[in-house]
Amino acid sequence: MAVVSVDNLTKRYGDVEAVRGVRFEIEEGEVFALLGPNGAGKTTIVEILEGYRGRTGGDAQVLGFDPSENQRDFKERIGIVLQESSVERELSVREAIDTYGRVYPKRLDTGDLIGIVGLDEKADARVKTLSGGQKRRLEVALGIVGDPDLIFLDEPTTGFDPSARRQAWEVIGNLTDLGKTILLTTHYMDEAQNLADRVAVIDHGLIVAEGTPDTLGGRATARTEVRFILVEQSPDILPVEPTTIDGSTVEYHTDDPTTLLHTLTGWAIERGIVLQGLAVTRPSLEDIYLALTDGDAP
Amino acid sequence: MKRPSALSLLWYQAVYEWRIFWRTPISAFFTIFFPLLIYVVFSAVFGNQDIDYLGITTAQFYAPSLAVFSAVSATYTNISITTAYQRDEGILKRVRGTPLPAWIFLGGKILSSIMIALIGTLIMLAVGAGFFGLQFYAETVAILVVVFFVGVAAFASLGLLVAAVAPSGQAATAIANATLLPLAFVSGVFIIPGEDPPAWLDAVSNFFPLSHFVEPFRAAFTPPVMRPDIQWTDLAYLVLWGFVALVLAIRWFRWEPSTGGGGRTSRRKAEPAAG
Numbered sequence: 001m002a003v004v005s006v007d008n009l010t011k012r013y014g015d016v017e018a019v020r021g022v023r024f025e026i027e028e029g030e031v032f033a034l035l036g037p038n039g040a041g042k043t044t045i046v047e048i049l050e051g052y053r054g055r056t057g058g059d060a061q062v063l064g065f066d067p068s069e070n071q072r073d074f075k076e077r078i079g080i081v082l083q084e085s086s087v088e089r090e091l092s093v094r095e096a097i098d099t100y101g102r103v104y105p106k107r108l109d110t111g112d113l114i115g116i117v118g119l120d121e122k123a124d125a126r127v128k129t130l131s132g133g134q135k136r137r138l139e140v141a142l143g144i145v146g147d148p149d150l151i152f153l154d155e156p157t158t159g160f161d162p163s164a165r166r167q168a169w170e171v172i173g174n175l176t177d178l179g180k181t182i183l184l185t186t187h188y189m190d191e192a193q194n195l196a197d198r199v200a201v202i203d204h205g206l207i208v209a210e211g212t213p214d215t216l217g218g219r220a221t222a223r224t225e226v227r228f229i230l231v232e233q234s235p236d237i238l239p240v241e242p243t244t245i246d247g248s249t250v251e252y253h254t255d256d257p258t259t260l261l262h263t264l265t266g267w268a269i270e271r272g273i274v275l276q277g278l279a280v281t282r283p284s285l286e287d288i289y290l291a292l293t294d295g296d297a298p
Numbered sequence: 299m300k301r302p303s304a305l306s307l308l309w310y311q312a313v314y315e316w317r318i319f320w321r322t323p324i325s326a327f328f329t330i331f332f333p334l335l336i337y338v339v340f341s342a343v344f345g346n347q348d349i350d351y352l353g354i355t356t357a358q359f360y361a362p363s364l365a366v367f368s369a370v371s372a373t374y375t376n377i378s379i380t381t382a383y384q385r386d387e388g389i390l391k392r393v394r395g396t397p398l399p400a401w402i403f404l405g406g407k408i409l410s411s412i413m414i415a416l417i418g419t420l421i422m423l424a425v426g427a428g429f430f431g432l433q434f435y436a437e438t439v440a441i442l443v444v445v446f447f448v449g450v451a452a453f454a455s456l457g458l459l460v461a462a463v464a465p466s467g468q469a470a471t472a473i474a475n476a477t478l479l480p481l482a483f484v485s486g487v488f489i490i491p492g493e494d495p496p497a498w499l500d501a502v503s504n505f506f507p508l509s510h511f512v513e514p515f516r517a518a519f520t521p522p523v524m525r526p527d528i529q530w531t532d533l534a535y536l537v538l539w540g541f542v543a544l545v546l547a548i549r550w551f552r553w554e555p556s557t558g559g560g561g562r563t564s565r566r567k568a569e570p571a572a573g
Contacts, residue, residue, distance in 0.1 A: 085388030090321035
């Protein structure tokens with residue numbers, strides 16, 4: 001049975017339709033990312049699944065519960081890392097973990113947890129003395145202290161410098177090693193690519209693409225571009241007819257780059273012709289993402 | 299898998315709130331030391347003379363008055379301000395995402411603030427007895443205890459109500475201070491009331507709950523001949539205020555800040571979370 005199952009989910013705030021009929025499922029042990037720009041509706045979806053907001057329509061099941069009923073049994077089995085919240089400044093790291101851990105029927109050991117999130121050196125430091133990245137790691141610790149079956153991570157690294165992001169990814173990688181199911185939201189492509197087994201791209205309250213980071217948006221089968229400059233030669237002599245010719249720049253779009261390259265390079269070597277600036281490119285996840293989310297900007 | 303007992307959770311929540319309180323020096327100062335300072339200054343300035351028509355000294359008047367002021371600061375002011383700031387900072391939202399039942403979280407706050415109130419009150423009375431000749435009357439101790447607990451419970455509920463309606467921590471601070479301080483003057487906490495106060499002042503003071511806490515508490519420190527009978531109406535009045543405040547506080551309580559849930563996304567709006 002799916003850990004999270006969402007069908008035709010909608011959420012309306014007054015006249016604004018923040019979520020417009022979203023459907024997805026998350027299997028046990030899977031890391032699922034909702035990827036999209038700010039204001040796409042990611043946080044609204046996650047907060048509906050966490051039990052913070054009601055839904056306007058559709059169906060949502062989390063671990064077999066209806067999250068809108070906000071039951072204690074449900075809260076005991078999920079872990080939440082909110083996008084923006086803070087921890088009591090005057091508590092130490094250890095005290096904060098103990099305080100929040102106490103409310104769960106099963107819980108991870110405080111010392112182990114401090115190790116998992118890499119805060120050993122700060123275990124007895126007050127929260128107010130932690131850096132931004134360290135605070136975020138503490139928040140991750142508080143999110144998993146109850147040994148949850150499902151973890152929500154709402155933009156876990158927004159505002160981080162690159163090294164802090166790497167560290168956070170490592171922590172999240174440790175969680176997946178523990179076999180946790182994770183629902184992640186992010187607006188960073190590389191984050192989704194690094195962490196997620198499956199990605200749903202969301203824009204204006206709709207899922208516009210879904211798949212593994214490699215196949216997303218048909219990327220695995222997308223046409224490869226082969227481009228070079230043909231110096232002092234007429235394109236007419238080429239063995240294969242180009243897709244476009246712009247001056248001396250020649251471009252091919254192909255589904256079979258291996259054969260094409262073999263033909264072109266074999267031909268060029270035989271005749272001593274230089275294919276200047278030869279480049280073979282596949283659209284990056286970033287290109288796909290921009291194409292998917294920019295098209296219908298308001 | 300064993301769920302922790304409600305009683306142990308309540309106790310640990312109280313310990314947690316207690317710890318935060320003492321680690322925030324500004325709140326400890328205004329709750330405990332500020333009333334004490336006023337007491338020492340007033341008793342010194344007024345030379346500890348007799349207030350003829352009450353039959354007691356100024357020190358005998360101010361010790362219970364300012365003990366009540368300290369107790370009300372510990373409950374009403376403290377709960378309203380800290381809770382509203384915890385909401386601003388997203389701490390309430392975080393708590394709401396855990397299995398901790400709401401009543402235990404709020405109950406822990408009330409329990410901790412009542413313990414702080416007790417300490418403030420005891421220190422005040424001890425200083426009065428130790429340095430300014432404060433007299434106790436054995437036969438009123440039981441009344442004193444009852445009045446104290448009914449009073450702090452009522453003001454703790456009022457503190458929750460302010461936290462529920464205040465849009466922010468700053469607003470809660472303003473509301474708590476702007477209500478308590480004038481009321482303390484009107485209700486004869488800081489100023490010894492004249493023998494014959496104007497009717498409107500009496501009406502205002504009688505309407506609000508503070509005088510119904512201060513007067514029976516102070517009466518317990520008055521010599522038997524001057525002492526009014528035990529004021530059941532005062533207690534009933536405090537219970538009524540506390541009860542109405544608690545019902546409204548539960549009804550209006552919010553776990554998330556009122557503007558956009560603290561989120562960056564423009565589409566999000568805070569929603570009242572069902573209790």
